Amino acid sequence: MGSTARTVRAMKTGAITDEFDRAAASYDRLVAANPGYHRHLRVSARRLRLPRGGEGLRVLDLGCGTGASTAALARTFPRAEIIGVDASEGMLTRARGKRWGPGVRFVHARAEELTADTLGGPADALFAGYLLRNCPDPDAALAAMAGLLRPGGRMVLHEYSVADSAVARGVWSLVCWSVIIPFGRAVTGRSGLYRYLWRSVLDFDGASRLRHRMREAGLENVRTLALTGWQRGIVHTFLGSVPVEGGPS
Numbered sequence: 001m002g003s004t005a006r007t008v009r010a011m012k013t014g015a016i017t018d019e020f021d022r023a024a025a026s027y028d029r030l031v032a033a034n035p036g037y038h039r040h041l042r043v044s045a046r047r048l049r050l051p052r053g054g055e056g057l058r059v060l061d062l063g064c065g066t067g068a069s070t071a072a073l074a075r076t077f078p079r080a081e082i083i084g085v086d087a088s089e090g091m092l093t094r095a096r097g098k099r100w101g102p103g104v105r106f107v108h109a110r111a112e113e114l115t116a117d118t119l120g121g122p123a124d125a126l127f128a129g130y131l132l133r134n135c136p137d138p139d140a141a142l143a144a145m146a147g148l149l150r151p152g153g154r155m156v157l158h159e160y161s162v163a164d165s166a167v168a169r170g171v172w173s174l175v176c177w178s179v180i181i182p183f184g185r186a187v188t189g190r191s192g193l194y195r196y197l198w199r200s201v202l203d204f205d206g207a208s209r210l211r212h213r214m215r216e217a218g219l220e221n222v223r224t225l226a227l228t229g230w231q232r233g234i235v236h237t238f239l240g241s242v243p244v245e246g247g248p249s
Contacts, residue, residue, distance in 0.1 A: 016134055019193040020065070021090030026187045027066050028094070033183065036229040041072035041129060044158040044237040047225060048125045054080025057124040060148060061085065062111045063131030067095035069158070073127055074104055083119055085109055111135065112144045122150040129158040133204045142217035149242045155219060157238040163206035168233040172201060175230070207236060214240045 023030075031037045050057055054077025064070045064084030073082050084106040086092050092106050107119070111131060116122040126149055135141035149155065162168040176198035184194035205213065207224045214222045219240030227235050 016193075016196065017087050019190075019196070020088035022190065023184075023188055023193050024066060024088065024090035024094050027091065028068070030184060030187060031068060036227075036231060038068060038072065040227045040229075040231065040235060041069050041158060042076060043227060044129070044156050045069070045072040045076040045127060047237050047239060048076075048127065048154050048156050050077050050080065050125055050154070053078050054082075054125075057081070058083065058119075058121065060119070060123045060126045062114075062126060062128040062145065063134070064095060064106070065091045065129075067098055067100075069127060069129040070095060070100075070104060070106075071098075074101060079103070080125075081105075083107060083123075085111060085114065087111075112137075112141050114144065114148060116148050119148070123148050123153060124150060125154045125156075127156050127158065130160065132157055132159055132210075133200055138205070139213055139216065142213055142219075146217045146219055146242055151242055152244040153242045155214075155240045155242075157210070157214075159204075159210070159236060159238060160201040160234060161205060161207045161210060161236055162201060162234055163204065164208060165233050169202060171230070172234055173198065201234075207238070210238055214238065218242065 057077070058081045059073055059077060061070045061073055061082060061084040064086050067084060070082060070084040078101070080103060082104045084095055084104065086108065087110045089108055092108055096106055112135065126145055128145065132138050132141060145155065162172050181191055181194040181198065185191040211222045211224060220243050222240040225237040225239065226232055227237065
């Protein structure tokens with residue numbers, strides 16, 4: 001257990017980006033094998049509830065990877081400006097190689113290092129799919145993310161959280177060791193990223209703890225909504241917004 005915990009910490013402090021770079025070529029094939037993966041991203045995207053198809057609004061997609069979450073946002077808000085951000089150049093290369101409308105662009109950066117000025121101004125909404133769990137300091141990352149939003153801006157975290165449920169932890173481990181880790185090894189020849197995925201999800205916040213972090217970052221109207229299928233109780237939509245007056249405290 002100690003060795004596994006050290007591996008998770010090491011991955012979060014830099015090695016995780018290298019692993020995503022190596023996995024980029026096969027990543028779309030791997031996630032496509034997950035029932036409901038793309039549908040769940042679209043569900044969480046819709047929960048941002050932006051008006052008029054996002055017309056005139058700037059939406060950030062942090063941890064965009066190869067663009068699966070970007071595609072969900074672009075489909076849901078076709079009139080928005082959508083900025084995909086990721087620390088892995090390999091994943092971004094795959095994302096940029098896909099066909100996008102004129103309102104979509106990509107930025108190579110860590111979420112914690114972004115400022116509103118570097119993006120052309122504050123965003124109206126922020127989507128972070130499977131990102132926060134990979135950040136070395138989740139509280140600092142959430143504070144930085146909140147700082148990218150205008151007053152009243154909305155945030156959705158589409159994230160794993162199993163710590164509050166023994167059943168969810170059991171299902172997650174069963175699926176990882178019977179499907180995800182063997183399939184990832186077969187496709188890529190490596191298992192490190194998928195073993196990390198398993199352990200990091202088990203070690204991450206329960207839903208109540210993550211909601212507390214969001215409130216500590218200055219967000220209000222914080223709540224959790226469920227997703228369906230085998231990932232019910234495993235993947236959730238976490239919602240919050242920056243206060244209208246004065247921004248995050």
